[in-house]
Structures are given as structure tokens and as C-alpha cells.
Amino acid sequence: MAHPADQDPPRDDAFAAGVRAGVPFALAGFLLSLSFGVLARDAGFPAVAAVVMSLVVFAGSAQFAAVSIVAAGGGVGAAVGAAALMNARFLPMGVALAPSLPGRAWWRAAQGQTVVDSSWALANRGDGTFDRAFLFGCSGVQYVTWALGTVAGVAGGDLVGDPSALGLDAIYPAFFLAILIAELRAERDGGGRAPRVAAAGALVALVLVPLTPPGVPVLAASVVALVGLRGVRGAAPVPTAAEAGP
Template sequence: MTASAPEDRLDRAALRRGVRAGTPFALANALVALSFGTLALDSGFSWVAAIVMSAVVFAGSAQFAAVTIAAAGGSLGAAVLAATLVHSRFLPMGVALAPSLPGGPLRRGLQGQAIVDSSWAMAAREDGTFDRAFLFGSTAVQYVGWVLGTVLGAFGGGLLGDTDRFGLDAVFPTFFLVLLLAELRSGRARGVAAAGAVIALALVPFAPAGVPVLAASLAALVGLRRRAGTEATA
């Protein structure tokens, strides 16, 4: 292992910090998942399908997109495509994280499954690297919250009636707004963020669902490549 390679052993202290930092997001995830479990059952999904989907996919906006399309009578292919486009942002996020992960491509790919928006943002260091143990800890507690929230929604959501009246529909947008504000305050990649926002907003009025996110993600990829090239020549 070279001096610049990431450590293979997990830092337990960083893992615990990740769990603590991820707990508030886990509570928010549980509320969103509660809404998802209820929506999935209302859309014709069985409680088993809803829970398995959350356990395997673990991707809120993609799951909501897929369930909504399925409920509207769309095909399985359309639901999968929409979910894929919505989560295309994980492509540049994975590219940024990869150098901080040990092992070959397969092992790094498996570790990359721990990427969720809040964990990725909080695990980022000022030098552009990522705290792998912190990322794992933060995501682990959020995964538990997401699955448990779905279970509660699938079994007890019907008792709540319209979950929007409790404000659950505002949790997800607020969650992403908090992450965006944190990134803007840090001063990292403001130009890339602005370019992605302009591209997405320009495409929203006429592009199919998910395409604006895909285009914005491609802009982020270009920004990452240029940043890496600049740092390499510095």
C-alpha cells in the first residue's frame, strides 16, 4: 500500500461519529419512509413488496417515482427508467468518492453502495477526500430508519389517513435544501452547483421526469474532471 492510499482498517471513532451525525437524518428518513409505505399500499403494492423495495433499493426519490408511475398504469420499464434518471446524481458522487476507497473496482463498487446524499456530504473533507468510516456509520443508521419507517407505513399508515396533512410531504424537499445550504456555505464547487441548477431548471418545463437531474449530474462530472486536472497540475 502506498503512502497516499486510503487506510483499509475502519476508524471506529469515525464510525461512531457517523452514526451520531446520521441519526437526525435517520429520523427524517423514517418519516419519509412512513409516507412511502402508505403510498405503496395505496398504489396496489403488497406490504411485502413495499418493505423489500425499501430494503433493496434504499433510495427515496427513486422509489416514489417508481411507485407513482406504476400507480398511474405505467410499465415496469418506465418505472425503472424514471428511477434511474432521478438517481443519476450518484454517478458524479461515486466518481468523487472512489479515490478514498481501498481495494479493486468490485470492492470499491460494493463500498459505494453506502452513498446517500447526507452521508456523502458530511463525509467530505476540505481536501476533496472522504472519511470512509464516517460515511458507513452515517448511512447504516439511516438505512435502519428507512426500512423501519417503511414497515410502520406499510402496516400502520392506513391509520394516519392522508399523511400530507402532517407535513410529511415537506420532509424530503427540506432534507435536500439543508444539504444544499451546507455545501454552499463550505464554498466547495459553487460554480458546478450553479451550472447544474441552471441546467436542471431550464429543462424542467419540457423534459421528461429525471432528465433534468441527469443533465445536471453530467455537468457535475465535467466539473469534477476539470477540478482533478487543475489539482494535478498545481
């Protein structure tokens, strides 16, 4: 079965394919952001602040970490620090994506703001390059539902009640498991090495969870994955920004 980003269709077709591929994650994201809206409201966040946070940050793990720390009585500094650690995984992801983005540094940085875990994994062609239009489409549909879910959560939290009572707390692990499966499929040409790298990253994260602050296990696992897969992708030619197209 071909990975959706294995081919290089016209840009409009790639964007539409990205939207279609992102719909299941967007639906899951809606439920997650619904939970976030309820949690933020219960933690004392003004409705506008919660919605703006979703529009600007657009990173579920970081948002949940920050709001949970504030709800537990932690300070703003601790909340921001935890959120930054959770989002630090985007640094190696950005390094991998950068050669597939055209333009000057500031324009590549702006395009990089569209990256979320699922779109990054699905847009991966498996040879070290990424389908930029596919990534934009996949992230775009998720951004819309993430914002709408947050609005629904802060506005209708009384109707939702306790998110865990509805089983919404199970969506997060299922969400990232789906991303992992997609990424392993994209790496299937790596001679079977990708599953071993994923297992090593998971083991590192599992060991560090009870020992380190939130975000550190994710960052450490990301570093393990980046180092482990470097050899798999090292032999693949990576196009320059000019070769990647406008």
C-alpha cells in the first residue's frame, strides 16, 4: 500500500490529499481540544484566553501541560517551561523538514509553523524529504477543528462535564499511536530499522517519565529517534530549497 506522500502530485491535488488524510486526526483533535477547553475553563482561564492560546500555540500536549500546572497551583514560569519542553520535539522535526521548504530563512520559518505531529509524519516521503503542499492541507483541517473544539469546550463545558468520564482521556494515546503507525509505514524501506528505533525511543521515554519533568521524556525520545534514523536516511539525497520548488 503506497504512503499518501510517496508520490509527487500537482500542488492542488497534494493539498487536497493532505486535507483528506488529516480529517481523522482533525476529528480526534476536535475532541481533544474540547477537553482542553473544559480544563482551561475549570482552571480559571478566561474563555478568550483559552481560545487565543489554541489559535496561537496549536499544540495539544503543550497546552494541556501548561493548563494542568496552573490548575495544580503552579506558577506561570513553570507552565511556560513545561510547554516549551513538550514542544521541543519540533526542533528536530523542523531540522528534518527545512530542506524541503523553499525561500529565505524567515519564509521557511513561517511555513514551519504549520507543522503538527500527524502532518509531519504523513507528509514524509520516506526518503528524507517532505511533501509541502500535503503537509499544509493536513495541518490546515486540523487547525480549524482544534479552534472549534476549544470554543465548544469553553462555551459548553457544563454540557460536557468530566471529559475522562466520557473516555476522552483515551484519545491522546490513540492519536499518537496512529501517528506512529503512519510513520513506521513511511519508513518501511529502511530495512526494518525504524521499528527498532521507535521501540528505543519509547523505552527511553518510559524510563524517564517518573524521573524527569514533563516534556523531558518526549524530548529525549525525539533525540533517540533522530539519531537512530539518521543512518536510514543518510544515503538519500536531499533537495535544496530551490530544487523543492516555490
